[in-house]
Amino acid sequence: MKYVILVLVVLLAIGIFRYFRQGTFLKTLTEEQFRKGYRKAQLIDVREPQEFEKGHILGARNIPVTQMRQRLVEIRPDKPVYLYCQGTTRSARAAQLLHKKGYQDINQLKGGFKKWTGKIKN
Template identity: 45%
Template sequence: MVVASVSSGLLMFDAVIIIILIIWLGSAGLNRWRRKKYATMLDQEAFQKGSHRAQVLDVRSKEDFDKGHILGARSMPLAYMKQQMGDLRADLPIYLYDQGMTLSTQAAVWLAKQGYKQLYILDGGYSKWTGKTKKSKY
């Protein structure tokens, strides 16, 4: 009786793990598809080279931006993008980054739906950035 109970408990645990893995893989696949559909991925070299002619947006929180950000970037947290959208120029490319690429992907999807066409995401995000950075004084 105890063995059957332990065995069914392990099967339940295995099933939960499998379900979690399926959801995680599905989410990762969906994000990859969304990035390809709405934006162009740029490696660090291309991002750095083109950033001088683009609007570089850090879509992380203001606190994360203040701890360190790519030189020349401006803080536009995803949560406040709708309110600050009037500050963006549709005729200039928009370079997006966050810690990884999740928030940048969401920002690119939203901006594309607002009519912006030239959207680029830093491959790997700020966590893999090796170029020049700046910290806020506050």
């Protein structure tokens, strides 16, 4: 029983560490902040294609997080990257991958697409 508790405490500590470390390289932007900058950036929807086709932010490219490693050549490291998914889980995962590959200016939409009130393309 002690070992189970120890393992759970260690896993929780790792999760907390990753969450706070993520804040050092990923900026979470409000919708207003996101709108101000995404037109000058690379706007990437990291959801799956069928989700993207049902509706996405106008001007977004679809690079699902599941394909991101293979499609990194499509993302310029010298320009800001604006990511979003349905919530924030997948965009955070995509941000970690980009950070590991040397990308610097990485941003995500707070609350994701489900909170977006701006223009969308269906």
